[in-house]
Every structure is written in structure tokens, then in C-alpha cells.
Amino acid sequence: MTQLDAVIELPKRPNDSRTPSAASAGADASPEPRGPIHQETMKALVYRGPGLKALEEHAKPVLQAASDAIVKITKTTICGTDLHILKGDVATCAPGRILGHEGVGIVDSVGAGVTLFRPGDRVLISCISSCAKCEYCRRGMYSHCTTGGWILGNEIDGTQAEFVRTPHADTSLYPIPEGADEEALVMLSDILPTGFECGVLNGKVAPGSTVAIVGSGPIGLAALLTAQFYSPAQIIMIDVDDGRLEIARQFGATDTINSADGKAAAKVNALTAGRGVDTAIEAVGVPATFVLCQDIVGAGGVIANVGVHGQKVDLHLEGLWSKNIAITTRLVDTVTTPMLLKTVQSKKLDPARLITHRFKLDQIIDAYDTFSRAAETKALKVIIEAS
Numbered sequence: 001m002t003q004l005d006a007v008i009e010l011p012k013r014p015n016d017s018r019t020p021s022a023a024s025a026g027a028d029a030s031p032e033p034r035g036p037i038h039q040e041t042m043k044a045l046v047y048r049g050p051g052l053k054a055l056e057e058h059a060k061p062v063l064q065a066a067s068d069a070i071v072k073i074t075k076t077t078i079c080g081t082d083l084h085i086l087k088g089d090v091a092t093c094a095p096g097r098i099l100g101h102e103g104v105g106i107v108d109s110v111g112a113g114v115t116l117f118r119p120g121d122r123v124l125i126s127c128i129s130s131c132a133k134c135e136y137c138r139r140g141m142y143s144h145c146t147t148g149g150w151i152l153g154n155e156i157d158g159t160q161a162e163f164v165r166t167p168h169a170d171t172s173l174y175p176i177p178e179g180a181d182e183e184a185l186v187m188l189s190d191i192l193p194t195g196f197e198c199g200v201l202n203g204k205v206a207p208g209s210t211v212a213i214v215g216s217g218p219i220g221l222a223a224l225l226t227a228q229f230y231s232p233a234q235i236i237m238i239d240v241d242d243g244r245l246e247i248a249r250q251f252g253a254t255d256t257i258n259s260a261d262g263k264a265a266a267k268v269n270a271l272t273a274g275r276g277v278d279t280a281i282e283a284v285g286v287p288a289t290f291v292l293c294q295d296i297v298g299a300g301g302v303i304a305n306v307g308v309h310g311q312k313v314d315l316h317l318e319g320l321w322s323k324n325i326a327i328t329t330r331l332v333d334t335v336t337t338p339m340l341l342k343t344v345q346s347k348k349l350d351p352a353r354l355i356t357h358r359f360k361l362d363q364i365i366d367a368y369d370t371f372s373r374a375a376e377t378k379a380l381k382v383i384i385e386a387s
């Protein structure tokens, strides 16, 4: 028996003295922890280079470090960032990589160093892996963890598969509360913390303030939903897709602007009595929308960039130097995930509203097709059921 085999068997011990997770609290009623599922291969969506992907039979992941867990995926989804990878925009993601950085599942096996989770626990997987110990993690900047950060479905194999290996399991997985809507929680792996942390928190949304969100995709809509925690007076959503603007109105936007005619800045000006907005959130990731944010931010305001940019962007300091503004950027840290989980549990936030389509893992190529033609298919988030 190898060292790792010994590690895998650990959770099967009766009277295991390790701290039980919240999900396995009430231990008397819960079944004995199960051992790992014995299966050599699994289905997985593999990136094969720019423009190429395939659903393939792939080796099931194995524990590589004591802090790892193997999670059997129940539900996953596709992110706009996966489409960036497929375009060849993300240099760190090499061909052969299993994509996906979002999902929920059931712990299959854990390494000897994992203390908070046991096989059988239902977990939410964060898109960011965090050791919780390095200098960046101690500052709450999990995205820059020296041995983690955004690695899932990028530098290591991801969640669009039957199983995934999650490093730093204790501090990168979250127990799913009893009775929670697991589909809805898939939205907490990435898009809700991203909209909230990079958009709403960095943008300093405040009661009575004015907010404009450029981009009404899943991330912009997540910012719209979570901005309402703070009761801003006005939330103006801007997009070029009328279907998405209609959804934005249903999600609480006070005003919507289709910017395709190039007159969005003048319209925002009119809606804010010539002042511009206190918070301009950029949730697209192209130069034109960052420039639009510079045009609509008011004196003392904040431009909170969320979009992933692949090209350089002009900064119009000649117009901004005297306006007392701030510009922020952020890779999501997912530090707010526990708080967001509570707001979902208490029904202050309903992320299931972002789900438009459902597929089985066998149909993931169709799911990508539907998601990548969002303007025609009206897709926001697609749920992929892996088991």
C-alpha cells in the first residue's frame, strides 16, 4: 500500500476524532463516512487549444497533498472566463486542462491534513483556492495565495468533470447548509462574490448613492443583486442586449440604457442631473466600456473594474485629474462567500434567478454552444449536472 492509499483510507475509521464539519454535525443521525468511489476514469471537458474542446474519458484525480480533497461533482457551470480560455486569451491554461472553476459536490476522499471535511459531506467549491496561511491570504487576498489563487480549471484540472481535486480543501470548500438549494449555490463559486467584491465593495456602493453597471451579463447582474444590500437610490444598467436589460429591470435596475447608439454617457448625465454616478462598475472587459465608465463617473466617485481585459485601455486623466475619483481593480478573493451563503439561506438573495438552462455532463458541448450564443439563446447561467 502506498502512502497515499493510507491517506485515502483514513476517513473510514470509526470514532474518528477529527472535528466534524457543519454538514456532518448531528453525527448520530448521519451515516458513516463513505470511502472513495472506486472508479479509474471519468468524463471531463478538456481544453485542447484555442477554439478546441472535447468531452473525453480522463483519469480520475487522486490526492496529491495532505491538504487535498477529491470531490464528486454534482453540479457545475460555465463561466465567461472559460470562453476567454477557449479563445486562447488565458496563457496560464495549457491544452489538456480540464476546464471549470465553479460547482458543488460531495467529498469523495480527503488527505490526512484535512480536518473540516469528511467523505460524504456536501460542499461548495470556491473558484479561488486559499491556503489561509501565506502573507496574501492573511491579508484576505486569497486570489493571490502563493500556492493557490485562481488555479482550478486554469493551472490545475477543474470542475467540468465527474470528480475534481481541490487543494487546500479546509479553506477552499464550504459546507452546504442542510436543505439548501444546491443549484443556486453554484452561483456562489464565482459570480456572486465577483460582482459583490470587485464591483459593489470596491465601488463603495452606499445608501442613497447612484450606481451604473456597464455589462448586464451574469457578473453585472450579480453586482446588481448584491448592490441592493446597500439600498442605493439609483442603479442604471447599461448593455447592448435588450434581452439582458429586460432581465436587469426584473432584478431591480431603476433605469436601463442600450449603449449601442453611442449616447449612453449623455443619457446617464440626464438621469443624474448632470452629476454622473457615484459608482461606475465595469463588467464587460473591453476598452469601450472602461472609457464609458470614465465618462459617467461623477466627482468623488469610484470606477470599479471587474472585467478581464485583454487589450490596453486609454486613461483620460485630462478629464479626471480634478474629479477626486478612484479606480479599483480586483481578482475575486471569495472572502465574502460565507456571508453570501447566509444571505441565500435567509432568502435576502436569490441567485437561482440567474439559471436559465440545464444540461447533463454528456451534453456539455451543447451547453457551451448555448452559453456562447447568449444573445440568441437568452442564456445567463447554465447548470451542468455531473451526477
Ligand SMILES: NC(=O)c1ccc[n+]([C@@H]2O[C@H](COP(=O)([O-])OP(=O)(O)OC[C@H]3O[C@@H](n4cnc5c(N)ncnc54)[C@H](O)[C@@H]3O)[C@@H](O)[C@H]2O)c1
Pocket (backbone or CB within 6 Å): 079, 080, 081, 084, 190, 194, 198, 214, 215, 216, 217, 218, 219, 220, 238, 239, 240, 241, 244, 259, 283, 284, 285, 286, 288, 289, 305, 306, 307, 308, 309, 330, 331, 332, 374
Ligand atoms: N475580476 C474577476 O475576478 C472576474 C471574475 C469573473 C469574471 N470576470 C470578468 O467579468 C466580465 C463579465 O463577465 P460575464 O460572465 O458577465 O460576461 P458576459 O460576456 O456574459 O457579459 C458581458 C455583457 O456585456 C455586454 N457587452 C458587450 N460589449 C458591450 C459594450 N460595448 N457595451 C455595453 N455592453 C456590452 C454583453 O452584451 C453582455 O451582456 C468578463 O470580462 C469576465 O471575464 C472577472
Ligand SMILES: [Zn+2]
Pocket (backbone or CB within 6 Å): 079, 080, 081, 082, 101, 127, 190, 191
Ligand atoms: Zn469564472
Ligand SMILES: [Zn+2]
Pocket (backbone or CB within 6 Å): 130, 131, 132, 133, 134, 135, 136, 137, 144, 145, 146, 147, 148
Ligand atoms: Zn495563501
